[in-house]
Each structure stands twice: as structure tokens, then as C-alpha cells.
Amino acid sequence: MSRTMFEKIWSRHVVAKGPGGRALLYVDRHLLHEGSTHAFGRLEKKGRAVRRPEACVATADHYATPAGSASRSSAAASRGRASST
16 A cells, blocks of 8 residues: 555654653754744753754745835735734
């Protein structure tokens, strides 16, 4: 029986299996977003460093058009959140 891509990736990252179907996974990539800054702040406060910074990948998941752009004004207005800035 063939396995799905998810099953293949999952099985290659299992370090140990526990009771109730639980699994300890090895994470080889860290996907970051805007909310990640809080985690980095906590690490810094505790005097800790990112263990493998080369494994961190960040992408922008929000876009902002330049101030005064017509598309920004119309998009904000259509969501009911138009602002004066």
C-alpha cells in the first residue's frame, strides 16, 4: 500500500514513539513569521541563543501598499477598517 507524502515525511522525522500514538519528531526547519519576534525576545531575556539559525526560514505573510495608494484605501474601506493614516 502506498503512503501519502505527509506519511513519508512524518516517518522520516520520528525520533521516538510513545504511548497513545504520540511521536517525538526531529524538526529540521523552523518557519518564522511576524509573531516569532516574541519567541526571540524570550530567548534573549533568558540568555539563550537560537540553536541552529541556518535552519530558520522566514517569509512575509502580510503585505502593505505604500501610504496614500488608492488600492490601500479601497481595500481598507471594503473591510470596514479605513484609517486616517
